[in-house]
Amino acid sequence: MIEILNHVALDRAKETGALVAHILQTLKSRSRVGTNLLDIDRWAQAMIAEAGAQSCYVDYAPSFGRGPFGHYICTAVNDAVLHGLPHDYKLADGDLLTLDLAVSMRGIAADSAISFIVGDSKPSESVAMISATERALSAGIAAAGPGARIGDIAHAIGTVLSEAGYPINTEFGGHGIGSTMHQDPHVPNTGRPGRGYKLRPGLLLALEPWVMADTAKLVTDADGWTLRSATGCRTAHSEHTIAITDDGAEILTLPKQA
Incomplete structure (x- = not known):
C-alpha cells in the first residue's frame, strides 16, 4: 500500500516527527x-506515553522477527545495526x-535513527562511518521531490556510501x-536513477542509509531480532522521515536547534 496524505494528515505527521526527534x-x-540499554527503553516508553503517542515497535511482529518485539526502541551497539533488542548491557x-x-x-507514524559514540573516546573509523551515513541521508533527501523516482534516491544514497568504501546490503532499506x-x-540504499515509483506530494518516506565497515552480510542474534555484521565489524545507521512537497522534500524528524 502507498498512501498519499492530505494536508490535515501531513500536519499530524509533522507533530509525530517532532516528537520522534525530541525523544531521540x-x-x-x-x-x-x-x-543500561534497558533504561533507555524505559525512558522511551515513558516519553511516548507522556505525549499520548503509541510505540510502533512493542507489538511489531513481522515475518523476519521472533515477535512481538516487546520493547519501545531499537538499541544497537557496535556490530549490531538493525532491530537491536534492548537488553541488560551497560x-x-x-x-x-x-x-x-x-x-x-x-x-500517523514517523521513524528516525541516529548513531553516535558514547563517552570520550572517538575512534576515527566510527566517526567516518557515522558521517558517511549522514551524508548519504542528506544526498537521498536532496534527490527527493515531486516527479523524482525511488531509483533517484537510491542512487544518491548508494553513490555516497560506495565512494566512502562501504559494502551495501539491499535486504533492508527505507x-x-x-x-x-x-x-x-521500498527504498533500497543503492539503485539506478530514473527507475521505480514516481514521487508525489503527500508521500511520506523513511530514508535510512546504514552500513557495516567491511561486509554486506548480516547475521541474526539468538534473540531472533538483533541484526549484526557477519564479521563483527562496527556499523552505523542514520534515518529521517520526509514528506514530499510541491517543490521538494521536508524533513519531519529534524531536531530543533538549541
Missing part, C-alpha cells in the same frame, strides 16, 4: 558510560550506539510510512 535527542543526551566508553525509534500519534510504520515503496 533526549535519549542521546542521557546515554552515557554506564547507562554502555562503555567508545561504544557506537544506534537508537532507532518509530512512534505513531493521532494516527520505506513508505503513514498510518502504519512500514509501507510501500
Whole structure:
C-alpha cells in the first residue's frame, strides 16, 4: 500500500516527527558510560506515553522477527545495526550506539535513527562511518521531490556510501510510512536513477542509509531480532522521515536547534 496524505494528515505527521526527534535527542543526551540499554527503553516508553503517542515497535511482529518485539526502541551497539533488542548491557566508553525509534500519534507514524559514540573516546573509523551515513541521508533527501523516482534516491544514497568504501546490503532499506510504520515503496540504499515509483506530494518516506565497515552480510542474534555484521565489524545507521512537497522534500524528524 502507498498512501498519499492530505494536508490535515501531513500536519499530524509533522507533530509525530517532532516528537520522534525530541525523544531521540533526549535519549542521546542521557546515554552515557554506564547507562543500561534497558533504561533507555524505559525512558522511551515513558516519553511516548507522556505525549499520548503509541510505540510502533512493542507489538511489531513481522515475518523476519521472533515477535512481538516487546520493547519501545531499537538499541544497537557496535556490530549490531538493525532491530537491536534492548537488553541488560551497560554502555562503555567508545561504544557506537544506534537508537532507532518509530512512534505513531493521532494516527500517523514517523521513524528516525541516529548513531553516535558514547563517552570520550572517538575512534576515527566510527566517526567516518557515522558521517558517511549522514551524508548519504542528506544526498537521498536532496534527490527527493515531486516527479523524482525511488531509483533517484537510491542512487544518491548508494553513490555516497560506495565512494566512502562501504559494502551495501539491499535486504533492508527505507520505506513508505503513514498510518502504519512500514509501507510501500521500498527504498533500497543503492539503485539506478530514473527507475521505480514516481514521487508525489503527500508521500511520506523513511530514508535510512546504514552500513557495516567491511561486509554486506548480516547475521541474526539468538534473540531472533538483533541484526549484526557477519564479521563483527562496527556499523552505523542514520534515518529521517520526509514528506514530499510541491517543490521538494521536508524533513519531519529534524531536531530543533538549541
